Amino acid sequence: MTRKKQSTTMWDVADLAGVSQATVSLVLNNADTGRVTDETRERVMDAVRELGYRTNAFAKTLRSGESGMVGFISDEVASAPFSGKLLKGAQALAWETGHVILSIDTFNNAQLEAAAIDMMLSYRVRGVVYASMYHRVIDLPEALSAVPTVVVNARDRSGTAPSVFPDEEVGGYAATRQLVDAGHTRIAMINIQAHDSELPAGIGRLAGYRRALIEAGLDASTNLVRFGEGDVADGLRLTLELFGESKPPTAIFCGNDRTAWGAYQALSSLGLRVPQDCSIVGFDNQEILAPHLQPGLTTMELPFERMARRAVEILLDEGPLVYSESPIECSLIPRGSVAKAKVPV
Numbered sequence: 001m002t003r004k005k006q007s008t009t010m011w012d013v014a015d016l017a018g019v020s021q022a023t024v025s026l027v028l029n030n031a032d033t034g035r036v037t038d039e040t041r042e043r044v045m046d047a048v049r050e051l052g053y054r055t056n057a058f059a060k061t062l063r064s065g066e067s068g069m070v071g072f073i074s075d076e077v078a079s080a081p082f083s084g085k086l087l088k089g090a091q092a093l094a095w096e097t098g099h100v101i102l103s104i105d106t107f108n109n110a111q112l113e114a115a116a117i118d119m120m121l122s123y124r125v126r127g128v129v130y131a132s133m134y135h136r137v138i139d140l141p142e143a144l145s146a147v148p149t150v151v152v153n154a155r156d157r158s159g160t161a162p163s164v165f166p167d168e169e170v171g172g173y174a175a176t177r178q179l180v181d182a183g184h185t186r187i188a189m190i191n192i193q194a195h196d197s198e199l200p201a202g203i204g205r206l207a208g209y210r211r212a213l214i215e216a217g218l219d220a221s222t223n224l225v226r227f228g229e230g231d232v233a234d235g236l237r238l239t240l241e242l243f244g245e246s247k248p249p250t251a252i253f254c255g256n257d258r259t260a261w262g263a264y265q266a267l268s269s270l271g272l273r274v275p276q277d278c279s280i281v282g283f284d285n286q287e288i289l290a291p292h293l294q295p296g297l298t299t300m301e302l303p304f305e306r307m308a309r310r311a312v313e314i315l316l317d318e319g320p321l322v323y324s325e326s327p328i329e330c331s332l333i334p335r336g337s338v339a340k341a342k343v344p345v
């Protein structure tokens with residue numbers, strides 16, 4: 001029976017480089033400032049590369065109390081086609097700063113979430129990014145009070161954990177301004193939730209829509225606002241309802257891209273064209289949908305990667321973690337669904 005080859009040790013590196021084990025430790029832990037010459041450092045690193053030496057991450061964790069890992073707990077982010085960018089953004093910044101992401105998608109299972117938190121605590125993660133698939137107010141699990149935590153794409157109800165989320169109102173304002181600047185004066189909005197919903201997305205986007213209209217001196221009353229549930233069927237139904245009015249809109253701000261898709265279908269069924277007969281702006285920039293509509297949908301892109309990067313920045317920042325709110329601006333993605341308003345004859 002052959003015995004498993006033993007791993008290369010720090011002493012092996014020291015022996016090959018002709019230095020002490022303490023010198024190797026100083027070099028590998030970047031603690032050699034002013035104490036090790038450049039020539040010696042290079043000799044140590046040459047020995048590391050030649051022997052294929054890897055530091056013992058577990059032993060390092062025991063010594064320092066930190067693993068170099070950042071926990072990432074989400075409900076359904078990893079399985080969502082567009083919000084998986086949250087994980088991408090967190091992973092990118094973690095890698096740039098010498099950390100790795102330990103990610104768990106709980107699928108809203110409380111038992112799995114509890115086990116994930118326990119596992120992350122056992123690995124002594126530097127902190128946890130707690131992510132939501134959609135913008136909402138959440139109650140953090142009590143177990144997370146034992147580790148620095150930043151909430152992303154959501155807000156902490158208790159006002160304890162720093163929260164990073166999309167600036168919905170500024171996004172709604174920017175979307176509506178596109179239509180105002182194109183000369184439209186009858187601009188409707190189809191929201192993605194009921195009028196009495198407490199979800200931040202619909203509340204903020206509606207507030208931005210109204211602010212843009214008021215600023216432009218246009219009618220901001222509720223007669224051009226409809227409330228759906230953010231799906232294609234509601235976009236279809238409510239657009240038909242708007243065009244059943246005696247004075248239909250010439251433009252519609254849809255609270256998400258699925259609603260906009262339904263609006264496209266409604267206009268087509270009426271023999272009308274986007275944007276010649278009605279301009280449309282969406283929200284989310286769902287890449288599996290928005291670019292592929294005919295014409296491509298002008299929409300607001302949710303800043304998933306930037307939100308996640310900011311969350312990791314806050315988590316890794318030196319000093320105590322204090323409550324803060326960081327709204328991140330959404331970006332306009334212009335395509336072909338907005339045209340200049342027709343001048344009345």
